[in-house]
Amino acid sequence: MGEPVAVSVVAQDPMLEAGVTVAVHGCPDVDVSPPGVPPAVTVVIVDELGEHELDLVRATRTAAHRPEVVLVATELTPTQALHAIATGARGLLRRRETDPDRLARTVLAAAAGDAAMPPDLLDHLLDHTAAHRPPGPAGLGLSDRERAVFRLVADGRETGEIARELSYSQRTVAGVVHDVTNRFRLRNRAHAVAYVLRAGLL
Template sequence: MRNPVRVSVIALDPVLEAGTLSALDGFAEVRPVVGGQRPDVTVVVVDRVAEPVLDLLRRTRAAEHRPEVVLVATELGPVEALHAIATGARGLLRRRETSGPRLAHAVLAAAGGDCAVPPDLLDGLLEQRAEGADPGVADSWGAAGLSERERAVLRLVADGHETSAIADELCYSVRTVTTVLHNVTQRFRLKNRAHAVAYVLRAGLL
């Protein structure tokens, strides 16, 4: 059994910070930091993803122990999501959708090297093209494309699901899901699942 994931919370409102920690109470896999412990994951709770928040994400990720970051925001659209991921956020959640289990799931996914992003937000980003995108990235993305099966698997990866859970959700075999992820990472020359999700979010957009 692995050690619990150590979590810290950053919020401007002390009551909100305490409430976020309270939401994680009862999950044996997650434990708030105490004393001088260094967190594995830091949850940042904000209203809007403005430049000061992006600076905070950069500073948090640049700390010596380099914790993963899960961002919980009241307002979170495609542009804000892209900027947050580009500055190091591993997980994204909207405050209105953030329950204790969902937050714990995002924290554990981040600690395990996966991205957790609202599926509807990822779905929208998969379809978008921003003006002024990097031509090399945009062209390779458009030429290769994604099948509906690949999109479905990546949406669930982005939401933090493990391979077996994705297989159950989509009624595929574990081997099929593994093959789909392997094909995507090979086609776009990516390192792993987290890199695949991050690439999907950035391709043609940044």
């Protein structure tokens, strides 16, 4: 097992920030970033998700060391989730559903380059985008294989898990993600998930 993933915690409520920091210390695979060590992942905890909070996510993501961002909010609507992902959040959690184990798993997924969000929120997003799917040439869409892979990527699954579930090799899964990311000129996996959801491609 490698070194724990270095994490920092940012919250609007100092007491909440302290509590989450203590919880992170109790997780074996993640730990609070020591002084002078840039975190690989920053957990941002907010109440409402508005422009100010999205600016905080954006500023955190574009810091000099460019940490991945896991956003924990009191409530998240599908529209808010899309805005958060487009702003740079790689993981999304609702506060009422977040315990130390789930937070740690989401942090580890973010550190590995995977995107994660609550399954019911993903379902809402898929329903919404399917209802608003724009017409266009088949060449601009996704193949059945690509849709299958991206449904699981959006659900926060890691490459190995996706490969096992779909009976593909890990190389095939990575290739699918790479092809879609390049085809639509996207920055990374999280941006690809946001794009395919917003464009109604799943």
